[in-house]
Amino acid sequence: MNWLNDNVNQLALLGAAAILILTIAISAKYFKDIKEGKSEGELKDENWDGIGEYKNNSPIGWSLAFIGTIIWGIWYWLAGYPLNAYSQIGEYNEEVAAHNARFESKWANPTKEDLLGMGEGVYLVQCSPCHGIDATGIEGKAQDLTKRLLKKSVLAVIEEGSAALGDKEMDGQGKFGYSMGEMPPGLVSGADAEAVAEYVANGFKGNERGAEVYANACASCHGPDGRGMDGMSPNLREYDDKIIEAVLEHGKQSVIGTMPSFKGMLTKVQERAVAAYIRSLSE
Amino acid sequence: MFGWLEKNPFFFAVGVFVVIAFAGLIEIIPDFAQASRPLVGTKPYSVLELAGRQVYIKDSCNACHSQLIRPFKSETDRYGMYSLTGEYAYDRPFLWGSKRTGPDLHRVGNYRTSDWHANHMWDPTSVVPGSIMPAYKHMFTNVTDLETAFAEALTVKKVFNVPYDKDIDGDGKIDVVLGDSPADFEAAKQRALQEALVIAKETKREDLVNMVKEGKIPEIVALIAYLNRLK
Numbered sequence: 177m178n179w180l181n182d183n184v185n186q187l188a189l190l191g192a193a194a195i196l197i198l199t200i201a202i203s204a205k206y207f208k209d210i211k212e213g214k215s216e217g218e219l220k221d222e223n224w225d226g227i228g229e230y231k232n233n234s235p236i237g238w239s240l241a242f243i244g245t246i247i248w249g250i251w252y253w254l255a256g257y258p259l260n261a262y263s264q265i266g267e268y269n270e271e272v273a274a275h276n277a278r279f280e281s282k283w284a285n286p287t288k289e290d291l292l293g294m295g296e297g298v299y300l301v302q303c304s305p306c307h308g309i310d311a312t313g314i315e316g317k318a319q320d321l322t323k324r325l326l327k328k329s330v331l332a333v334i335e336e337g338s339a340a341l342g343d344k345e346m347d348g349q350g351k352f353g354y355s356m357g358e359m360p361p362g363l364v365s366g367a368d369a370e371a372v373a374e375y376v377a378n379g380f381k382g383n384e385r386g387a388e389v390y391a392n393a394c395a396s397c398h399g400p401d402g403r404g405m406d407g408m409s410p411n412l413r414e415y416d417d418k419i420i421e422a423v424l425e426h427g428k429q430s431v432i433g434t435m436p437s438f439k440g441m442l443t444k445v446q447e448r449a450v451a452a453y454i455r456s457l458s459e
Numbered sequence: 460m461f462g463w464l465e466k467n468p469f470f471f472a473v474g475v476f477v478v479i480a481f482a483g484l485i486e487i488i489p490d491f492a493q494a495s496r497p498l499v500g501t502k503p504y505s506v507l508e509l510a511g512r513q514v515y516i517k518d519s520c521n522a523c524h525s526q527l528i529r530p531f532k533s534e535t536d537r538y539g540m541y542s543l544t545g546e547y548a549y550d551r552p553f554l555w556g557s558k559r560t561g562p563d564l565h566r567v568g569n570y571r572t573s574d575w576h577a578n579h580m581w582d583p584t585s586v587v588p589g590s591i592m593p594a595y596k597h598m599f600t601n602v603t604d605l606e607t608a609f610a611e612a613l614t615v616k617k618v619f620n621v622p623y624d625k626d627i628d629g630d631g632k633i634d635v636v637l638g639d640s641p642a643d644f645e646a647a648k649q650r651a652l653q654e655a656l657v658i659a660k661e662t663k664r665e666d667l668v669n670m671v672k673e674g675k676i677p678e679i680v681a682l683i684a685y686l687n688r689l690k
Contacts, residue, residue, distance in 0.1 A: 268530035268541070275532055301537070305586055306575055314586060317578060434572040434661065441539065441570070 276443075283445045288452070295453025298446050302438065319432055322457050324414055330373040332431040337361030339387050340430035341422055353422040356397055356409045363393045376402070376412050415458060420451040502634050503612070503621045504688065507651040507676070510608035511685025514678045515554070516597065525556035526565040526689070539566040549621055558590030561592055568690040573661035576683045598679040599667065605676065609647050612637050655680045658687070 178187050217230040248256075253372065300309065306318040313320040320326070337360050341353025352358060364372060368389045375386025376394075380402050391400065397409045404411035407418035424447060425438035442450065464471045466625045480601040504512060515521070525552035528534050530541040542565050547553045571579075573585065580598060615621040616637060623637035638647055664685070670677050 264530055265541075268532070268535075271532050272535075302570070304570075309588065317586065409618070433574045433663070436570050436572060438570070 279443065279445070286445065286449070291449040291452040292456055293449075294446065295449035295451070295456075298442065298450045299453050302441070303450070306435070311454075313432070315433065318435065321415070321454050324379070324458060325377050325412060327373045327377040329431050330376050331369060333359065334364060334369045334373065335361060338430065340428045341426040352424040353428075354404075354407070354409050359397070359409070364389055368393075380413055413453050415451075417448070419453045420454060421447060424450075494544040495548060496545055497548030498543055500628050501546060501548055502627055503549045503615075503623055505586045505635055505651070505654065505684070506605060506608050506612055506637070506647050506682050507603075507654045507684045508688050509612055509685075510603045510605055510651070510676070511678075511681035511683070511688075512554075513604065513608060513611075514598065514682045515685060518598075520564075521554045521556040523556075523558065523560035523592070524562070524564045525559050526553075526563065527555040528563055528565050534563070538563050541568055549615070551615060551619075564686070564689055566690055568687045571686070572650075573658050573683050573687060574663055576686055577662035577664055577667070577679065580679055580682070595679070598682060599664075599677055602670075603678050603681040604677040605648055605651055606644065608681075609637075609644050610641075613641070651676065654684060658683050 180189075215230065217232070220229045220231050222229070237313070259294035282293070286294070299307075299311070304311075306314070307321055308314040308318075311321040326388075337358060339352060342351045342358075368385075371383055372389040372394065373385040375383040375387075375390055380387075380390075392413075394402075397405075398412050399405040399409075402412040402413075403416070404418065407416075410419055410422075423435060424438040424442065428435045513675045526542075527538070529544045535541055546565075547555075578586050579592075580595045581668050582594050583597075584591040594680060612621075612623060616623045623635050624633055624639075626632060627634045636647075636650065637643070652671060652674065655671045656668070659671045659677075662680075667677055667680055671680065
C-alpha cells in the first residue's frame, strides 16, 4: 500500500469520503423535508395565478457571502489584480535570476574536474553536432579540436590572409576577433609557405627552413614561441582560453566552414569550462 | 421593449449573446491588436525564404518540429530567447507546431549554418549519430516553385499591406524588394538567384552551385535560406 504514503493521495481519499458522506446526509435531509416538512409563516400580498410566497429574511450565510463578495471585488479591482497579477514572463525572470544566483554560488571556485565535467556537458549539447562527439570535426565538416592546425588551413591562411573572426567592413573600419585585426595575405609563398605551414601544423617541430621562415615572417605577430603574444593574435601552438573566447564571441568563417557566434548563449563559467575541456582534448 | 423580448425567446437569446460578446470584445480586441503587430524591425520574408517556407510546409517539417520557444529556463538555455507574438506577424500560417519529435527550430539560424543543414538534410546520421530524422535527398534535385512564392508575397503585400519595398529599420534603404505586379517576376527571380548562389556556395556542394547557375534553385537551397532566417 505504498500509494497511501503520498499525501496528495491521502488528501484525495479524504476528500472523496467527505463528499460521499455529505451527499448522503444532505440528500437524506431533503428527502425527510419533502416527506414531513410543512410550510408556514406570513404570506406576501402578491400572488401569481394562485401561487403565493412567504415573507422570508434572506439567509444569513447568503447575505454574508453577498457582502463579502462585494468587498473582495473592490479589493481585487483596486489592489489584488494590479499588485499581484500573475505574469508568465515575471515567473520566468524570477526562475532565471534564482537559478543564476544558485549557479554562480555553486561554481564560484570550480575545481579542474568540475570544469572538465561541465565542459563536456556543454560541448556535447552545443558543439558536438558540428565538431563531432569525438571532437575530430566529422571528416572535415568543422575544425578537428584534437589537433591545433592542419597544414591545409595554414597554407590557405597564408595565401588569402585572414579576418575569419570578424567583419572587415563592419562600420567602415572593421571589427575583429583579435586586437591585431586581420592578417594580411601573401606574406610568404611557394616553398617557403609550404615549409612554414608544415612547421606550424607539426606543432613547431622539425623542418628547419620552416622555423627560419617563421622567425622572419610570422614571429612579429604570433610571437617567437607561436603563442600569440598574450592574445594579441591567435595562438598557433595550442588552444588557449583566448581562442575559445574569441570564437565563441565572434564565430568564425574560414577554409573549413562557418561557425556561428555563441554570444550570450553560455555563462562565463560555462565558457571557461568548455575551454578547459577543449584544451584537454589535445593535451 | 423588454416585455417584447421576454415574449420572443429567440431575440432574447440574441440580445444576451450581444451583451456578453461585447464584454469579450472590449477585453480581447485591444490586446489582440497589440500582440499581432510585428515586433520592431521584423522584416517580411524574401521570395526565396518564402519558397523555402513552402517547402517546409510541403514536407511537413512541422509534424516533428515546433517553432515556439516557451519562457522556461530549460528551453531558453537550449534555444535562446523565448518567442514573442510580434515575431510571427508575417507568418501565414504560423508554424508553431504541437509536437517535438525533433528540437524547436524557431532560432535555429543562430546556431546552425548552411553547410551543416546541407549535410544534415542529405543524411541526418552523418552529423547526429542515431538521429531518427528522415533524409530529404529529393530536395537536392527538385526545383523550387518560385512563381508561387512570388505570388504569395505579392498577395500579402496587396491584401494585408505587408511592408515589402519599404524602409523598415529606418536606415534609408528599402529592406525587402519585391515589385508591384506579376510583370516584376523576372527581376524578383534574378534577386532570388543571387541570394541562392551565396547559400549554394556556403553548402560547398558543386551540384547545387551548378543548378543555381543554370537558373534553377534546388528546394534545399530555398529551405536553408528559410532556416537561416529563423533567428
